Amino acid sequence: MEIPPSDPRNLRRFIFALVSIGVLLSVFFGFSAVRSIVRVATTGLEKGTTDSDAIRGWMTVPYIARVFELSADDLYADIGVPSSESDKKSLLSLNKAFFPGKHGYIVGKVKEAVRRRLEQRTQLPKEKP
Numbered sequence: 001m002e003i004p005p006s007d008p009r010n011l012r013r014f015i016f017a018l019v020s021i022g023v024l025l026s027v028f029f030g031f032s033a034v035r036s037i038v039r040v041a042t043t044g045l046e047k048g049t050t051d052s053d054a055i056r057g058w059m060t061v062p063y064i065a066r067v068f069e070l071s072a073d074d075l076y077a078d079i080g081v082p083s084s085e086s087d088k089k090s091l092l093s094l095n096k097a098f099f100p101g102k103h104g105y106i107v108g109k110v111k112e113a114v115r116r117r118l119e120q121r122t123q124l125p126k127e128k129p
Helices: 008-043 061-068 072-079 091-098 105-122
Strands: none
Touching (some): 061 105
C-alpha cells in the first residue's frame, strides 16, 4: 500500500492555521497579563496609608503590616491565625484554610484590626492631673 504524496497547498494551509492560532493565543494572554498588571498597580497601597477599606483579598498580612506600618505578629494575633507558614498566603487563601464557611471573614477582621490599631496609634495620651 502506497501513501499518496501530500499536497503542498494543504500543508501551507495547515501551517498558516497553526501560526494564526498561536498569534491569537499570544494576543489573548498578553492582554490578560497587561490587565492584571494594571489592576495590581492601581489597587496597590502606598506606604503610610490610613484607609483600611483599601485592603483586598489578594494582599498578604506582611504586605498590609508594612504598608500600614504595623506589626505582622499583632495582626496575626488579632485575626486568630498562626503566623507560621502564613506569610506568603493571601487573605483569601487564609480564609479558605482557617474559616472555610465564612466568605470574606479574614478580610473583614484584618480591616477591623488595622482600623483599631491605627486609632490607638493616633490617640493622644491623657494628661495626668
